[in-house]
Amino acid sequence: MGVLKRYGEYLPVTKKTPAVNLEEGSTPLVLLDRIGSSLGIELWGKLEGCNPTGSFKDRGMVLAVAKAMEDGASAFVCASTGNTSASAAAYAAHVGAPCYVLLPSGKVAMGKLAQALIYGARVIAVDGNFDRTLEMAREASAKCGFAIVNSVNPYRLISQRTGAWEICESLGDAPDLHAIPVGNAGNISAYWAGYKEFRERGRSKKLPRMMGFQAEGAAPLVTGMACPVPETVATAIRIGNPVSAHLAREAVRESGGEFNSVTDAEILEAQKILAARGGIFAEPASCAPLAGLIKLKKSGLLPEGSRVVMVLTGNGLKDPDTALSQVEKPVAIGGTIEDLMEALRQ
């Protein structure tokens, strides 16, 4: 069941809203007990990479596209570090509208680029970082009348709250800590709004502490200053001036949480741990929370025994290049059984 159907009563869906549906949402929440026990916590991973385009963006995109169609939109535009463009392109294709996507040239993972292109979007590679492409997309939206489906579109964050509701329904309540990567800062804000709303409706009792993790080279919410030249291996969160910074700061302050940063090396190490000890392949940005939890554990700041949910925002298959650069090559052998026996002995 897609999110408009599953949570229609909590979303601004009317009789006139087209029932757009790629069966997004309802993603698995997986107990990662081997990793959790080494950190002294009960650790859960929300597998947002299981969404139809392989990232959490589909939760918000479905409502943004449905409402734009309801309002008579004829084309879509977005700027993206990759996942938003894949999602926008897919939903635009599904409803039969053109989609223009602006990407920072050379800084988008291969799988995401392939997605936007195969879904039939018009892909434009801009000589500039994400923050600049977003400014340009907003201007194009105003000039050409395209519906903008970045998180400046309020329906995106409204519908991304569904992730928090699913977690509360799966666990019976909110967790103690909610760990999440932060780029443009929309998702952390949406989750916080979702947790609060579910509690107000009497559907949950607790509120989690919101722990937002950024890459050290693109950590404006940690340093308190916009970062003019963001740089990180986690290209999804290579963002220097987050649009929803004010909402994210509020979420962290109200919940008693924190922002923290992790290095690229810590992110890549966490990616390997998640895969090799959890059986889950998530893209680098999605591994920032695990890197952050490991960092907190090392400094004695991770509360023992707490229930922690981390949002694994995107599928690892989107960025195979980065993963391959971190592992050994396959063992190459000839075609005899002796060759195989020799290889198995090593």
Ligand code: AN7
């Ligand atoms: C895998 O696609 O900004 O803090 O243009 O793809 O809500 O921005 C992606 C962001 C985390 C950060 N994990 O979420 C885009 C884009 C993954 C992401 C984030 C992104 P926000």
